[in-house]
Amino acid sequence: MEKKKLEELFESMYRIRRFEETMLEQTFKGKSMGVTHSSDGQEAGPVGICAHLTDKDWIGSTHRGHGHCIAKGLDTKKMMAEIFGKSTGQCKGKGGSMHIADFSKGMLGANAIVGASIPLAVGAALSSKYNGTEDDSVGVAFFGDGATGQGVLHESMNLASIWKLPVIFVCENNHYAEATPVEYAVSIEDISDRAAAYSMPGITADGMDVFDVYEVADEAINRARKGEGPTLIELKTFRYHGHFHADDPKKYRTPEEDEKWKDRDCLKIFEEKVISNKSMTLESIKKIKDLIDKEMLEAVEFAEKSPMPDISELYSDVYVKYKD
Amino acid sequence: MTFDYSQTFRGLAGLPNTDNVPGSEMRYRDAFNLTLRAELERDPSVFVMGEDIAGGAGRFEKDGEVSYEEKKGFKPLDAWGGPFAATKGLIQDFGSERIKDTPISEAGVLGAAIGAALTGTRPVVDLMYFDFVTVAYDQLLSNAAKSRYMFGGQTKVPLTMFARSGAGTGHAAQHSESFYSMLVHIPGLKVVVPSDPLSVKGLLSASIRDDDPVFLVNDKKLINLSGFVPDAEVVFELGKGRYLRRGTDVTLIGMAYTSEICRKVAEKLEDSGVSCEVIDMLSLSPLDEDIILESVSKTNKVVIVDEDTPMCSMASEISSIIADKGFDFLDAPIKKVNSPHTPVPYNRDLEFSFMPSEERVIKAIQEIVEY
Numbered sequence: 001m002e003k004k005k006l007e008e009l010f011e012s013m014y015r016i017r018r019f020e021e022t023m024l025e026q027t028f029k030g031k032s033m034g035v036t037h038s039s040d041g042q043e044a045g046p047v048g049i050c051a052h053l054t055d056k057d058w059i060g061s062t063h064r065g066h067g068h069c070i071a072k073g074l075d076t077k078k079m080m081a082e083i084f085g086k087s088t089g090q091c092k093g094k095g096g097s098m099h100i101a102d103f104s105k106g107m108l109g110a111n112a113i114v115g116a117s118i119p120l121a122v123g124a125a126l127s128s129k130y131n132g133t134e135d136d137s138v139g140v141a142f143f144g145d146g147a148t149g150q151g152v153l154h155e156s157m158n159l160a161s162i163w164k165l166p167v168i169f170v171c172e173n174n175h176y177a178e179a180t181p182v183e184y185a186v187s188i189e190d191i192s193d194r195a196a197a198y199s200m201p202g203i204t205a206d207g208m209d210v211f212d213v214y215e216v217a218d219e220a221i222n223r224a225r226k227g228e229g230p231t232l233i234e235l236k237t238f239r240y241h242g243h244f245h246a247d248d249p250k251k252y253r254t255p256e257e258d259e260k261w262k263d264r265d266c267l268k269i270f271e272e273k274v275i276s277n278k279s280m281t282l283e284s285i286k287k288i289k290d291l292i293d294k295e296m297l298e299a300v301e302f303a304e305k306s307p308m309p310d311i312s313e314l315y316s317d318v319y320v321k322y323k324d
Numbered sequence: 325m326t327f328d329y330s331q332t333f334r335g336l337a338g339l340p341n342t343d344n345v346p347g348s349e350m351r352y353r354d355a356f357n358l359t360l361r362a363e364l365e366r367d368p369s370v371f372v373m374g375e376d377i378a379g380g381a382g383r384f385e386k387d388g389e390v391s392y393e394e395k396k397g398f399k400p401l402d403a404w405g406g407p408f409a410a411t412k413g414l415i416q417d418f419g420s421e422r423i424k425d426t427p428i429s430e431a432g433v434l435g436a437a438i439g440a441a442l443t444g445t446r447p448v449v450d451l452m453y454f455d456f457v458t459v460a461y462d463q464l465l466s467n468a469a470k471s472r473y474m475f476g477g478q479t480k481v482p483l484t485m486f487a488r489s490g491a492g493t494g495h496a497a498q499h500s501e502s503f504y505s506m507l508v509h510i511p512g513l514k515v516v517v518p519s520d521p522l523s524v525k526g527l528l529s530a531s532i533r534d535d536d537p538v539f540l541v542n543d544k545k546l547i548n549l550s551g552f553v554p555d556a557e558v559v560f561e562l563g564k565g566r567y568l569r570r571g572t573d574v575t576l577i578g579m580a581y582t583s584e585i586c587r588k589v590a591e592k593l594e595d596s597g598v599s600c601e602v603i604d605m606l607s608l609s610p611l612d613e614d615i616i617l618e619s620v621s622k623t624n625k626v627v628i629v630d631e632d633t634p635m636c637s638m639a640s641e642i643s644s645i646i647a648d649k650g651f652d653f654l655d656a657p658i659k660k661v662n663s664p665h666t667p668v669p670y671n672r673d674l675e676f677s678f679m680p681s682e683e684r685v686i687k688a689i690q691e692i693v694e695y
Contacts, residue, residue, distance in 0.1 A: 058443060091476030101475040108442060109475055113466045119432050120467060123439015130371065130421060130445055139439070152463075155432025162427070317477030318511050320535035323563055323610045 001211075006280055009051060009210050011288050013043040013267055015295070016067045019076055020241075022296045023066065023083060023097075027245045031303070033085040036097045039067040041240035044266035045172050046071035048205075048213025049140060049233075052221045056133075058106045058124035059140040060117030063098045064239070065110030068142050072107045074100065080299040086306035093309045094317065114177075115150030118143055118169070122156045125165040125224075138166040138224040146177025148191055154198075157232065161198040166224035168217070169232045172207060174239045179252045195232035207235030208264045211273070347554035353547045355521035356410055359528045360448070362557070364418050367446065370532060371422040373437055374450025378415035379404030381425035394420075407452050407488060408547050430460035434485070438467045441483040441537075448532060454489035454541060455501040468537040469512030483537040484528075490543040490581060490631060491668045491679050500544075500668040500675075502631040504579070504638050507539050508609045514538040514562055515608040519583040521551040523606055526560030534562060543580040543631075563610030567619075571601035574625040574689055577616065577642060579605040582629040582661075582680055589685045598693055608638055616642060617650045624655035625695070627688045629680050634662035656695035659688040 020040040027036045039046075042064075050059070050071035061068040069079055074090065082089030083097045090100050101109030108124060111117035118141040125139035147153055148171060160167040171191050175182045188194070195202025201223075205216040213235060220231035238261035242249040249258075274280035350358075364370050380403035384391045391398050400420050405412025415423040426433045430451060437447040451457060457464065468481050491500040507515045514536055518524035524542070531538035568578075568587050576586035583604035590600035601619050605612065620626050626646060630639035639660040646658055661680045669675050 058439075060439075089476070091474060091478070094476050095474040099474040101471075101478065103442070103475070103479050108439065109471065111467070113462060116435070116462060116466055119435025119463065120439035120442065122432070123436035123441070124443040125439075126436050127440045127443040127445045130440070152431045152435060155427075155429035156435065158427060159429065159432050159436055317473045319514070320472070320480050322514075322536075 001279070003279065005051070006274060007284065007288060009047055009214070010270060010280070010285065011292065012047045012051075012071055013210060013270065014289060015076065015292050016040070016043040016047070016070045017267060018292050018296050019066055019070060019079070019299075022300060023080065024241065024245055026080070026083070026300060032083050032097065032245075034096050035244045036083060037064040037244050038241040039064045039239060041261065041265070042172055042174060042207065042237045043067055044210040044213050045170065045207045045235040045237055046142065048210045049168070049170055049217045051214055052217050053106065053138070053140065054136070055104065055106050056137045057140065058108050058121060058137065059142060060108045060121035061110040061142050062114070062117065062144060062147075063110060063112045064144070065098070065100060069100050069102070069107060069110065072102075073105050074102045074107060076295060076299045077302040080303040081306050084303040084306070085308070086303055087309040087313070088302070088306040092313060094313065115143060115147035115152050117141065118147065118153050118156045122160050122165060122167055125160065125167040126163070129163070129165055134166040134227050135225045138168065138221060140168045140170060142170050142172060144177060145171060145173040145175065145182045145186060145191060146180070147171070148186055148194065149177075157194070157198040157200070157230070160230040161200050164227065164229040166227070167230040168220045168224060169230060171232065171234045172237055173234055174237050176239070176243070176249075176252070178243045179247070181252070190234060192232055192234040200230045200232055202232040202234070204234040204236060207237030208261070208266045208269065210266055210270055342552050342554065345554050346556070347552055349550050350521055350553050351547070352518075352521045352524055352549045352551075353408060353410060355525045355553045356528060356542070357412060357414075359525045360411065361414060361417070363529060363532045364414065364422060367532075369444065370446045370448060371424060372411060372414065372448045372450065373424045373426050373433055374406065375426055375428055375452055376404045377406040377411040377450050378402050378420070378423055378425050379406075381420070406450060408544070410450065430456050431463050434460040435463040435467065437483055438463060438471070438481060441481045442471060442479055446482045446484075446532065448484040448486070451485055451487040453495070453499045454487040454503070455498050457487060457507070464513070465510055469510045473512060480535045481537045482535045484531045484540065485537070486540040486542060488544045488547070489541045490545055491663070491675055492545050494670065494672065494675065495544070496670040497667040502663070504541065504608050504630075504632050505636050505641065508638065508641070512537065513609065515541065516562060516606060517541050517543070517580040517608055518606065519546065519578070519580055519604050520549060521553045522558065523560065523604070525553055526558040527562070527606065529557065529559045530562050533559065538562070541580060545581045546584070549584070560606065563607045563612060565603050565605045565607070565612035565615040567615070568602040568604050569600065571599035571623065573599045573623060574627060574693060575601045575603060575619040575623045576685065577603045577605065577626065577628045579608060579630060579638060582631055585680060585682055585685060586629055589682050589689070592682070593686065593689065598689065600689070611641070613645055613649070616645065617653070620646055620650045621653045624653055625692050627659040627661060627685060627692070629661045629685055631663055631680055633665050634660060635665060637662055656692035659692055661685050661688050
């Protein structure tokens, strides 16, 4: 992998990590106006997938969506402002943490109904196929292990399969749906096995290793662009925090479990790898970290200083046009 | 002579004069089909999805020869042409990419249509029976109706949905719903209810061209109703009701098939000296409050006829608007004629007792006309 790409992968993962840490810190300071769901620990997934996408490709996301947004290139200032409920937010402060979207970046929106954004990514792929632009516009549906219990996932996988749509179904299996372990709620060990039921390739990748995700995604996205249809990718991963900011995962996870995953932290194993094979230097890594750390301070400052939305915003954007 | 559809709204004499207007008598279902066809021809970004909108999907025929692959000279099968033949013949002219048969997956299909609408196309989804809305309700409520608002106005959802509603055809409890209010209640969604061949033409065109998600409800009892339809393009303004008839003693408010009931009742009562004004709502969201208040300010009495069950129904909503904004106009209590608070029964006698009928509307009028 060329140096520039390596830097991009690291920068994006570190940006997500620092965004989530900063966002949580601000949430506990009372700066967020509602609940937030941190994705720290899961950074390698969205980054390894979105590294293959352009603004013309579409992703659907979840309530734990900050990582997807950042990996798809959204502006952290506008994201932070959105969480602060400010008028300069990505959605004018009307969506909040769980509904960040940027249509100019191919981001169909974080969605707080579990599984509900999956058919939207299928629909985006349907648009591409309808317009004959499959080669440069695929749909990626991000969802968690919890969403595999939703019927709409299965309907969506079937539709994508029978219509051979350019879709990549990406299940981020972080092992807990809220507080419910995947072992309890899902009847199989590898969620990627679900692909067989819909005649599409299913593959499980190491969601803590961005190189593994990158490689698996490359193949799946190429298949989609060539008109060969959908793929299901399962990423085994782990969220370091609770389901939402105030959730204490110690109530349902053991310390050993947390340790085991944190031992394989995506940033840590990336750094070890690139330093040992000399493809990046400690200096270049530090440079990126400093840049991002500064970016986070700026994002908070921007959000802090931004004005509240005008109360008239309550009534706008419900319809394109309703009554004269 | 061109057809001035604006006369269908607020026309002093009710429906417009169509003498010398090029057009023809046709059934509601034919007007629907021809309008959908015209919209597909007009805009290449429009496509239709639904269960059995062609029927026999994936099979192609030529002079009795069958193929399961697309081949030159072979036409896709049009075994059903949609429930009640709403989309008959379209697949053969527009192909299977634009007339897309789907599996029975209401939530997945509607969700995919919303995703397609968010990314530059204009899907039209046939949900078959109105009752099936509930299977896809999450997509309708959480994605179609809310995307624009919760994403701060950066997107739009130009999606049209339609389905068949209403009792009276022996389809029983799960194929006969009229729960308009379950859709009207949703901010971000529009709901229209045609009542005759002309209005289905005007409202379907308007829905497909609208940039917001619109649900068009086809009452099954109207599907074979005949009426005059002009050849010219007709695009109704969403959110406007119309007078089917002018009168002075009592206002009758109908929607979809109940407008037809109101029209017939008004004719019947003419000889007995009761002059009824009939409003056909056409659109339930947006709702034309002005036409309601304008009429009630003159007649001072009102009967609202709604096939939905009574609690939190359109009749309740319209009543509350009149009570709030037209209280001083009223000379008698507002009368609601709804279906009772029960599921739709199968037995014909029970079913016909369930639905609002001319008799029940006349009884309601008699209760207030001498008040």
